[in-house]
Amino acid sequence: MTHIGPEIEEIRVEPIELPTVTEDEPDPEYATPEPTPALAPAAY
Amino acid sequence: MRRPNPLLLSLPQRTERPDVPLYIEPVRGLRAWRHARQDDGRILLYPLVMHSESPWPVGEWVTAQRHVSGFGDDHAAPGRLCNCGIHALASKDALLRQYGFTIHVLGEVELAGRVIVHSGGWRAERARISAVFIWDRSILDEHRRAQVIRDAEATASTYRVPLVHLGIPARRDS
Numbered sequence: 001m002t003h004i005g006p007e008i009e010e011i012r013v014e015p016i017e018l019p020t021v022t023e024d025e026p027d028p029e030y031a032t033p034e035p036t037p038a039l040a041p042a043a044y
Numbered sequence: 045m046r047r048p049n050p051l052l053l054s055l056p057q058r059t060e061r062p063d064v065p066l067y068i069e070p071v072r073g074l075r076a077w078r079h080a081r082q083d084d085g086r087i088l089l090y091p092l093v094m095h096s097e098s099p100w101p102v103g104e105w106v107t108a109q110r111h112v113s114g115f116g117d118d119h120a121a122p123g124r125l126c127n128c129g130i131h132a133l134a135s136k137d138a139l140l141r142q143y144g145f146t147i148h149v150l151g152e153v154e155l156a157g158r159v160i161v162h163s164g165g166w167r168a169e170r171a172r173i174s175a176v177f178i179w180d181r182s183i184l185d186e187h188r189r190a191q192v193i194r195d196a197e198a199t200a201s202t203y204r205v206p207l208v209h210l211g212i213p214a215r216r217d218s
Contacts, residue, residue, distance in 0.1 A: 003133075003138070003142065003164060004131055004132075004133060004134075004162040004163075004164045004165035004166065004167070005162045005163030005164035005165070006162060006163050007124070007160055007161070007162050008161045008162060008163060009065075009160075009161045010064050010124065010158065010159070010160050010161065011064060011065045011066075011067060011071075011159050011161055012061075012064050012065070012066050012067070012157070012158055012159065013066075013067045013068075013069075013070055013071055013155060013156040013157060013159055013168075014066065014067075014068060014156065014157075015068060015069065015070045015154070015156050016068050
């Protein structure tokens, strides 16, 4: 590649990489908790 | 025990030169590559000018190697007083002017790390492919145009990036 012209300045780029979570690999940190067992009517 | 937030951990650290502006979004530049179809049907991209047989990796950053000049100077790329680093253009018009009538694959890259800003583009420490372009190739004969489009489609599939149709600016004859 050529012809990018004269230099102007220097910068630094550090992209933030968001963690990717797929349906097959749930992040345990954000896993859905086990549902609470339904209470028996007598507990009301 | 609560784990640290991975998003906060990935925040950029202080640069070694505090006067250099720090960006957290990749700079997007434009490039052209040589391409070669592999035995398995994939198309891999190669640098145009380095005569390298190492293709750009799929889904990973390319990191510019330290540059050793013929005078024994050894420095990290991109060097300020050098022409090294991963080049990319800023303008679609400039890209098409230089490579629009070749059979090279054109596309977009994300640039990161140390980046030297030029009037017409960038020299960067790291880059990765983010899109492949197709555009009006009416100058080519029908057979060759179809082949170029198939190559672009296969390249986008190989690198798992979008295939983007480039619009061509209207010609100014006046």
